[in-house]
Every structure is written in C-alpha cells, then in structure tokens.
Amino acid sequence: MLRYLPLVWAALARHKLRTILTLLSVTAAFTLFGVTMGTDAAFQKMVDVINRSVVVIGARFADNMTDAQGQQIARMPNVAAVSAAGAVFGYYRNPKNRAGIMMLENEAGWPNALLTPAQWAQWKTKPDGIFVSRATAAKRGLKKGDIFTMVMSAYPRADGSQTWRFEVLDLVEDTPYWSNGVTFGSYQYYKMSRPVADQSKPGWFQAVVKDPMAAEETAIAIDAHFANSAIPTESISERRMRLDDGTAIVNVAVVTRRVAAVGLFMILLLTAHGMAQSVRERLGEFAVLKTIGYSDAGVIALVFAEALVPAILGAGAGLGLAALIAVRIPKLLPSLSLPEPYLSSAVIGQALLAAVALAFLSVILPALRLRRLDVAAVLAGRT
Amino acid sequence: MIFLRTCLAAVRLNLASLRQRIWPALVVVVGVACVVATLLSMLSMTVGLRHTWQRAGSPDRAIILPINARQEGDGAVSRAEAEIIKDAPGIARDAKGRAIADPEITTFLIVRRRDTGGRGFIQLRSFGPEGLPLRPEFRIVAGRMYQPGKHEMVVGAEAPGQFVGVGLGDKITMPDGLWPVVGVFKTNDDLVQSQLVADSDTVMPVLRQTGYTSVTVRLAGPNALAMLTRAITTNPALTVTAERQSDYFNRRSAQFSDLNDALVYGVSLLLGLGALLAAVNILYSAVMARSCEIATMRALGFGAAPVALAVAAEGLLLALAGAVIGASLAYGLFSGVQGVSNNVAFHHTISPAMIALGLAWALSIGLLGGVLPALHAARLPIADGLRAS
Numbered sequence: 001m002l003r004y005l006p007l008v009w010a011a012l013a014r015h016k017l018r019t020i021l022t023l024l025s026v027t028a029a030f031t032l033f034g035v036t037m038g039t040d041a042a043f044q045k046m047v048d049v050i051n052r053s054v055v056v057i058g059a060r061f062a063d064n065m066t067d068a069q070g071q072q073i074a075r076m077p078n079v080a081a082v083s084a085a086g087a088v089f090g091y092y093r094n095p096k097n098r099a100g101i102m103m104l105e106n107e108a109g110w111p112n113a114l115l116t117p118a119q120w121a122q123w124k125t126k127p128d129g130i131f132v133s134r135a136t137a138a139k140r141g142l143k144k145g146d147i148f149t150m151v152m153s154a155y156p157r158a159d160g161s162q163t164w165r166f167e168v169l170d171l172v173e174d175t176p177y178w179s180n181g182v183t184f185g186s187y188q189y190y191k192m193s194r195p196v197a198d199q200s201k202p203g204w205f206q207a208v209v210k211d212p213m214a215a216e217e218t219a220i221a222i223d224a225h226f227a228n229s230a231i232p233t234e235s236i237s238e239r240r241m242r243l244d245d246g247t248a249i250v251n252v253a254v255v256t257r258r259v260a261a262v263g264l265f266m267i268l269l270l271t272a273h274g275m276a277q278s279v280r281e282r283l284g285e286f287a288v289l290k291t292i293g294y295s296d297a298g299v300i301a302l303v304f305a306e307a308l309v310p311a312i313l314g315a316g317a318g319l320g321l322a323a324l325i326a327v328r329i330p331k332l333l334p335s336l337s338l339p340e341p342y343l344s345s346a347v348i349g350q351a352l353l354a355a356v357a358l359a360f361l362s363v364i365l366p367a368l369r370l371r372r373l374d375v376a377a378v379l380a381g382r383t
Numbered sequence: 384m385i386f387l388r389t390c391l392a393a394v395r396l397n398l399a400s401l402r403q404r405i406w407p408a409l410v411v412v413v414g415v416a417c418v419v420a421t422l423l424s425m426l427s428m429t430v431g432l433r434h435t436w437q438r439a440g441s442p443d444r445a446i447i448l449p450i451n452a453r454q455e456g457d458g459a460v461s462r463a464e465a466e467i468i469k470d471a472p473g474i475a476r477d478a479k480g481r482a483i484a485d486p487e488i489t490t491f492l493i494v495r496r497r498d499t500g501g502r503g504f505i506q507l508r509s510f511g512p513e514g515l516p517l518r519p520e521f522r523i524v525a526g527r528m529y530q531p532g533k534h535e536m537v538v539g540a541e542a543p544g545q546f547v548g549v550g551l552g553d554k555i556t557m558p559d560g561l562w563p564v565v566g567v568f569k570t571n572d573d574l575v576q577s578q579l580v581a582d583s584d585t586v587m588p589v590l591r592q593t594g595y596t597s598v599t600v601r602l603a604g605p606n607a608l609a610m611l612t613r614a615i616t617t618n619p620a621l622t623v624t625a626e627r628q629s630d631y632f633n634r635r636s637a638q639f640s641d642l643n644d645a646l647v648y649g650v651s652l653l654l655g656l657g658a659l660l661a662a663v664n665i666l667y668s669a670v671m672a673r674s675c676e677i678a679t680m681r682a683l684g685f686g687a688a689p690v691a692l693a694v695a696a697e698g699l700l701l702a703l704a705g706a707v708i709g710a711s712l713a714y715g716l717f718s719g720v721q722g723v724s725n726n727v728a729f730h731h732t733i734s735p736a737m738i739a740l741g742l743a744w745a746l747s748i749g750l751l752g753g754v755l756p757a758l759h760a761a762r763l764p765i766a767d768g769l770r771a772s
Contacts, residue, residue, distance in 0.1 A: 018664055025660035032653045059556045061590060062490045153451050154458055230559070234493050234503060243474060244501035259421060263654050266417045270661040277668055281548045 008305045011278070015172075022274050022312045023317075026358070029267035030318020031325070033351055036260040038322060038341025043246055045342050046177055047239060051111050052212035053080075054238035055219050057205040059231050064201035066231065073207055076225065078218045080210045083109020084187050084202035090152030090164070092140060099140070099150055099220050101130060101166070105187040109206050112238065113184055114175055122169055127189035129169035134180030137171050144170055148183075177242075179340065206238075218238070264354060272362035275307050279366035286370055287378035300367045307359035315355035319343060392690040396680065397693035398700070400673065403446045407665045408701055414658040415705025416712065416750055419488075419741040422651040423713035426740075427731035428596070428641035428722055433636045435729040439573035441633030445608055445625045447615065454635060455489050459594030462486075464621055468598050471609030471618075475601040484744055485513040486595035488586055492555065496548040496723075504726050505546050507536070508575065509583040518570070526551050526566030529581055534559070534589070536581035537566035541628055541728035544721055545577065555579065559589050574727045599628065656749055662752025666698050670760045676767025677760050678734065691761035695753035702749025714738075722737040 012019045057073060067084070074082040083105040092099040104110045107120040115131060123129055132142055142148060146168045153162050166185060174181065191199050209218050219235035226233040236244075250349055279286070286299055294302075326341040401408055447498045449470055460468075465486040474482045487510040512531075515521060536555060543550040554561035562581070570576050570676035583595070602608055612625045626634075670677065679692055680758035710733075717731040 017667065021664040025657045025664070028660065030658040032650060032657075036650075056505050060493065060556075063591065091451075097452075138518060163386045240501070244496075244499070244503075245503065247499055258612050259425070259650055259654075262421050266414050266654065266661070267657055269410050269413055270657075270664065273407055274664060274668075277407070350483075 004302055004305060007302055008309060011282070011302075011306050015278070018278070019275060019310060021085055022271060025270055025357075026267055026314025027317040029263045029323065030315045030351055030355070032263045032318075033260045033315075033354065034319045034322025034327060034343060034347065035341050036257070037126075037225050037347045037350060038326060040257065041344045042179075042340060043346050045303060045344065046179070047242055047246070049175065049177060050125055050239045050242055051208075052215060052237070052239055053209045054112055055207045055209060055222070055235055056213055056238055056241055057207060057219075057222055057233050057235040058203075060234040061232070063231055064203060064207060065233070067200040067202065067228065069229075069231065069233070070202065070205050072225065073205055073222060076218070076222060078209045078221075078300060081106070081108035081208045082174050083206050084191075084204075085110075085206055086190060086203035088152055088155045088164075088190065090150040090155070090162075090186075092148065092150055096153075097140075099183070101150070101183045103187040103190040103203075105183045105202075109208055111208060112177065114172060115184065119172070123186050126167065126169060127186045128166055129186065130166040130253060131170055131172045131174050131183045131184045132168050133174045133178060133183070134335035135174045135252040136183055137168075139181060142168050142171075144168055144200075156195065157193050164193075166317050167230050170194055199258040255274050264358070265351075268358055268361055271307060271311065271358055272365070275303065275362045276366050278305060278306070279369065282380050283296040283373065287373060287375045290373065291379065300363070301371055303366055303370065304359060304363050307363050308356065311359040313354070315351045319348060319351055386686075386689070389685055390692050393680065393685050393689035393693040394696045397697055400676065401697070404669055404672070408697075409668060411662050411665050411698075411701040412705040412708065412753075414661045415702045415745045416709035417704045418651065418654045418658045418748065419709025419745050420713045420716075421654055422647070422744060423710060423733055423737060423741050424717045424731075425650065426737055427713065427717045427733045428729075429640055430734070430737065431649055431722065431729045431732040432643070432727070433640040434732055435469040435572065435574050435727060436632050436636035436640075437573075437629070438571045439575055440627075440629035442627055442629045443602055443630040445600050445602055445611060446628045446631045447600065447623050447625045450622045450624050455487075455596045456536075459592070459596065460598055460623060461594040464623065465595055465598050467618065467620055468600070468615060468623065471611055471614040473603055473607035473609075473614065475603040475607075477513075481513070483513050483517050483601035484598055485517045485600070486583060486598045487511070487514075488583055488590065488592055489596045490590055490592075492557075494549060497545055497547055498723065503546055505549060506578040507581060507586070508578050508725065509581050509586040511583040514580075514583075517599060521575075522569055523566045524569050524578065526564075526722040528566055528568075529561060531582040532585055532587065533582075534562045535565045536562050536579050537568050538564045539576035539578050539580070540567055540569045541576040541721070542578065543567075545723045545726070545728050550581065550697050557589055558591070571622045572730070577726065577728045598623075600625075623738045651744070655744060659748045659752050660700060662702070662748060663755055666694065666753055666756040667759065669697070670694060670756045670763075674763055674768040677763055678765045681763075682769065687761035691757040694757040694760045695750065698753025698756075699746060699749040702745045702752070703742070708744030709740050709745070710741050714739075 057065070070082050070084055085105065086103040087100055088103065089098065091097050104113055107115070107117070119131060130148060132148075135142065148166045148168055150164045150166070151162055152164055154160050155164075157164065172184070187202070197300040198275060207218070207222075209215050215237040219237055222235045223233050288301055290296075322341065323343055324344070388761045397474040398561050429631055447460065448455070449460060452458045456648075474484050476482055478767040482548055490507050492507050494503050494505050495501075497726060523537065524540060526537070529537050534557070536552065549555065549564065551567050553564050555564060568580065600611070602611070608625065608627055615621050615623055615625060680690060681687070714733050718733045720731045
C-alpha cells in the first residue's frame, strides 16, 4: 500500500495548478453541501428534540381561551399536566426594537422550556423575573440582574399603564427549538397584573400527555370535547405543529437538497473530466507500470487514490468553511427563521460518502480504458 | 484593421479545433448551465413571491392601521374610529359623496394544506359596502358574489390549489357553522387571490370582533396622503397612522425577500465559483494540449494579443452557450409554475432582466475563466511550444 503513496503524490504534484483548481472547486461544492445539508439537518434536529408528549391547545378561531377550559383539559384521559400560556409583544427602548415574552404557568406543562428546577423555583420568589436565552441576551445586551422594561400597548396593566418592568433572573441556553432566541416570563405574574376582565383569558394551553404515542388522539379528543363550546379548540401535537410551520415558508429541505445535488453534479463533471485527461496524458506511464508487474487492480487503485485525495481534502475544507459560515447564517436571514446549519455526524458522513462516490464515478471511464490498455501498442507509441 | 483581421483569424482557427476538444468544452457548457439554471430557478421563486405581495398594493390607496401595528392583525381600529376616519380629508368620494373607505377584518382560518396534508392557515378578509369601488381589480370569475347579510363567502382563484375544501361549492367552518363558498374571484394576481372574502358586517359578530383590522381608503389626489395623515394623526380621538398601500406591501415583502435574495445570491456565488475554477482548469488544459499549435500560429506571425484573445473568446463562447441552455432549462421548468410560501400562492417568474443577469453571470465566469489561460498562451515561448510534441 505504502509504495503507492509516492506515485500518487508525484501524479498530483505534476500539474500543481490543476490539482489546486480541482481542490478549490471541490471545496466550493462541499461548502455549499455543508451549508444546505446542515440547514436541513438543523431542521431535522429541531423536530427531533421536540418532546413527543406535548400537545398545544389554542382557540379554533382568533380568540383567547378561558381558565375553565384548562381545568377541563386537565381532567381528560391521557393528560398528565396542563399549563396556561400567553405570548406578549411590545418594544424595548425604541418602537423599532420589537420584543416578545412567552409567559409560562408551570413546570409540569412546559418540559420544553428547558429551565432547571432551581430556575422554576426562583420564579416563585421573584414573579416579575424573566429568563432570557443567550441569543436574545446578546442581541439586546442583557445580562443577569438587568432590568428589562417593555412597552406593550396591546397588553395594558390593571392600572392602565403600558409599561412592564422585568428583571433578568438568569440566562438560559439556546435550543434549536427557538433558534432565534426566546424570553420566558411568569404567566401567574402576567395574569395578576392585567385588568380583572382579562385575567382568566390565557392565549393557549400546553398539555403533557402520559402516552406520547396517543398524543394525536388526545388532541382530537380535546377538540371533540370543545366542539360545541363557546370557544372551540384546535389542538395539535407540538411535533406536528413544528413540522407544518417548518414547511410553510418554503419547503427548505426540498430546495436545499436540489441545490446541493446540482453543485455536486457540476463538480463531478469537472473532476471526471480532469481525471480522464490526466490518465490520457499518462497512458505511457501506466503501460510501464503494467509492464513491470503492477496488476490492473493496482493501477486502477492508483488512479482512484489520485482522485480521492483532492475529493476528501476538498470535502474536509468545504465542511470547515461551511462550519465557519454557519454561525452567520441565522443573522444573515433573520426573518426566514433559519436555524444555524448543523454539521451533524450524519452530514459529515454523507459528505465523505459523496466525496468517495465523486472520486469513484470520476475514475470509472479512465479505469475501463486502463483495463483495456494495449501495453505493447502504447509503449511503441502507436496510440 | 490588420490587427482585427488577425484576431478574427486566430479566433476562427481556435474554434475550428474545438471539435477535437468537444468533451472538455461540453463540461464547461454544462457547468455554466447548472449555475445559470440554479440562479434563475431560485430567483424566479423570490421574484414571483415578491411580485405577488407588491401587486396587492396600489399607490392610489392608503392603508390605515393602529399606531405601532406593523401589519394587518396587530391591534384593532374600533367602529367609532372607522367612522371618524371616513370624514377625514384626502379620501376620494363617489358620486353620492360617500368616502371610498373600507374597514376590513382579517383573520386566519385553519384548513388542510394540499402539499403536505398538514395544518395551513387561509386568510379570511372582509369587505364593507365600499369594498368593490375601492378595488376595481376584483372580479368574480365563477359562481357569484356573496350577498351581504348571508353567511357565505367567495374564494380567490389560487386558494383551492393550495388548500383542501375551499373550492366553489365547499363549505368553510366558521364559529357559527358552515359557510358555503358561492363564487371564485380574481384580483391583480396578488396575495388576495389566495384568500377568502366575505361581508364585514356579517363576519364581525360571528367572529365576536368589536373592531376592524384596518381601514383601506382611495386617495383623492397627489397630496391626499399628507392631508389624510395630518388629519388622522392630529385628531385626539384616533390612534392610527396611514401608509400608502403600495409602500405597505413593499415593506412587508422586503422583510422576507431581502433575505431570500441573500440566500439566492450566496448559493449562486458559491456555485459560480465552482464553475469558474472548472472553466479555468479546462481552458488551461486546452492551452497546454495545444501549445504546439499555438506556437505554430505564433511562428506564422500571429501576435500574442490575437492568440490570447482567441483563448478568451473561447471561454466566453462556451459560457454563453451554457447560459443559453441554463436559462432555457430554468424557463421551461419553472416559468409560471405555482409555488406556495406562508399560505400565499405565487407563480415563478422569469423576466428578461433576470435572463440578462444570468447571461452576465455566465459571461463573467467565461471571461474570468479565460483570462489566466489566455495570458499563459500569450507568454508561451515559441521554441518550447514547437518542441513540445
């Protein structure tokens, strides 16, 4: 095996420019591959981490729910816990600086909030506290202990004031689930601060079911229960909801896969052409190798290795670049809510596989030619 | 003159030998075609989507929203406010002196999507008595218009293609029961064509709304918007602002289209870079393979410039061929195809300007790809070249 290495190196070093150009174009293709497949993987991961036992219950028609509905949902079969929730929007410091807070009622109904039990306990002593994800904290320049004052014209307080003052209790880790950051507040505090008439009107409920496999059935049962009530509901498992929302803007997975495929196809053409040409130019050398005893397989392996080296190196460099760009993608495209491309081991595996396939496909034709090589004719200079 | 003729001759000689290099040439052509086809197909999506949003807005109309509302649905305009707004100056009036101003309610109804079978949201928009005079582009193409007071609605022509159960004759679930769809309408091929429309006063109590989402008015003249804005923002009974409707939809579409553009150009740039490197590689090999031929041409008296030009011209021609193939492919596959984004149906659009952009993109790849090999060809020592084979 080792004796091939100097030969491979010599072949690659002969046309340095060609090798470098091939390497660069493979790098460009795999950067694209990394970013697109990484985005795809990030969406997948977002769906995968979703707790399968969470069901979201909202009003079927634009409306708030009622506290009584929460109590009824809690008594339904397969429901383990229920939490009321509300989302409030307003601005921070400047009307252009839109901000929002998710108000959560209790720990049992929000396994997906990723707060530690200690943080949940903290709320009981400091109800006007909020937990800010790192992305949001960085965007707004917030740290633990800061005062966060929001003006919310659509959500007045009981005294008519539109200004809400919160204290940042702690930062929480970002999750792919809320890729653009999130802020959590206490629903109890929010509820009790509102005018009495608005107090028992949560925005929606979140239920945790005992048997995740029956989450969809539970959602259907809840909707059936409220079908003839004043506020009919629309329930959906969190997982289903995320899948639907993810494909609503553009079916990202389809578009990205298509683009990655086009890029790889283009590079395949180029590499295949480069290999064919390089083999054609060196037919004489291969004839010599065969004469001194190299087998067909040995010579073909040599050519394959020659194609494999730039393919693997380019794939590695491309994925590296993709990882560098990845951090900037969500910022570049904020309103698409794209998650940061995630170079999972599956994506890296696919890239390496694609690199090997690239090398393999690009040497098929030259390899066939080498097998049929008429050694005597080539050495005599008759081709 | 002689220089031009030698250049032409060099280009012709160069192209004559292209037949022997047909595979490498095809690789360049296909590479560039991939780049152009990807660029145009992705652009056709963002441009089509943006047009669908922008066509909904007219510079003759203004949309009045609650202060601090960025879009329809943020906050409400009460009935009382809507009546005050109708008396404001700057609003066009019909023959009977009534203001052409229409308070609207918009809400989302939950429906099934056709593509994934998942949950989709169709927008229900309501018109008041001035709804039709305000929107001359609105026309019924099948069935009939809804009758005010009756629980029925009409559907935009693009909606049944993306949602299940919203076609003519279907029944839509509303809080008080099923409302039949009695007609199909078209507008200006804009986003309203993906929505449902019903009567404001019939919808309001059913949805238990106490206010409107927005008021859209026809502007009386060129300075009307300024007059209207002054009147409604200085009136202490109102907490609303006015915005030209075309500006409103431009602003709304810019939110996503700017980013879509960044995505499209980023991807195209990377693909273009790959194709560029491929072109350099292949044209270089062509020059290498023909070093004897080039040296012969130089020995015959062709200058360095015409030889270099011939190589560069080859790059340009191949890129041009690739661009034409790529553009035709994108046009044939995507032009006019329906797409859906955020519950709005749009049609992929490929305009002549976009094709020109694709051509420019391809030609710069060809030009950049040809420069280095051309310089190499021009600097090739004649004696070495002749000895090369």
